[in-house]
Amino acid sequence: MRDGFLLVLSGPSGVGKGTVCEALLDKRKDIKYSISATTRKKRPQEKNGENYYFLSLDEFKDKIDDGEFIEYAKVHGNYYGTPKSYVVDKIAEGDIVILEIDVQGALQVKENYPGAVYIFLLPPDMKELRSRIEKRATEDEETINLRMNNAKNELSFIDKYDYAVINDEIEKTVKKIECIIEAEKLKVTNIQGVKL
Ligand SMILES: Nc1nc2c(ncn2[C@@H]2O[C@H](COP(=O)(O)OP(=O)(O)O)[C@@H](O)[C@H]2O)c(=O)[nH]1
Numbered sequence: 001m002r003d004g005f006l007l008v009l010s011g012p013s014g015v016g017k018g019t020v021c022e023a024l025l026d027k028r029k030d031i032k033y034s035i036s037a038t039t040r041k042k043r044p045q046e047k048n049g050e051n052y053y054f055l056s057l058d059e060f061k062d063k064i065d066d067g068e069f070i071e072y073a074k075v076h077g078n079y080y081g082t083p084k085s086y087v088v089d090k091i092a093e094g095d096i097v098i099l100e101i102d103v104q105g106a107l108q109v110k111e112n113y114p115g116a117v118y119i120f121l122l123p124p125d126m127k128e129l130r131s132r133i134e135k136r137a138t139e140d141e142e143t144i145n146l147r148m149n150n151a152k153n154e155l156s157f158i159d160k161y162d163y164a165v166i167n168d169e170i171e172k173t174v175k176k177i178e179c180i181i182e183a184e185k186l187k188v189t190n191i192q193g194v195k196l
């Protein structure tokens, strides 16, 4: 069967990436979440080392120089990056590792990690997207507007992804992503050591 692989999940701010990841992780032991590093300010309910590794700009730049990220990008004015060691270890152990990253990061992964699976999460419509960001109540009006503007640009990269999933109801979304995982495991190009 297929070894571990990377599952890249992107989508505009507020579409539900974090919520979907949490539900997937609760349901399946073979999925691991890659905790990113960021220079963004911690939200009150967030925990360092759980949601993100919150770093200063200098700390982040040192890690770039030391080659510690498999990809990094500036998103909505802050730096975000995926630490390399965790991802490499977990894939070697046969796990599926979710990277919840933006489109710029996804394109970098594509260059260096063939075999990753790319899923773009979509909102039912843009009005619902805004209402989800507002309901989460973690951003001020200016940040929400910046994220809504960036959403349009991010959506224009959808053709770089393998799958597009509309996040209407959370349970349905999780089921669809599990179906994608099962299909990916069965791809002929990924089957190893089949004995008949
Ligand atoms: N390239 C890259 N993007 C990331 C990484 N971690 C998070 N992001 C993206 O950064 C954006 C902002 O994330 P965040 O500040 O948590 O806001 P949210 O999307 O509203 O939850 C989202 O598009 C994330 O997918 C990372 O390690 N690398």
Ligand SMILES: Nc1ncnc2c1ncn2[C@@H]1O[C@H](COP(=O)(O)OP(=O)(O)O)[C@@H](O)[C@H]1O
Pocket: 011, 012, 013, 014, 015, 016, 017, 018, 019, 020, 132, 133, 135, 136, 167, 168, 169, 170
């Ligand atoms: N399918 C859904 N239907 C309704 N609300 C949702 C759904 N998925 C997520 N949400 C809500 O939308 C808000 C943004 O979700 P979140 O997971 O933080 O998005 P992201 O990580 O993409 O920025 C949260 O308040 C969350 O509870």
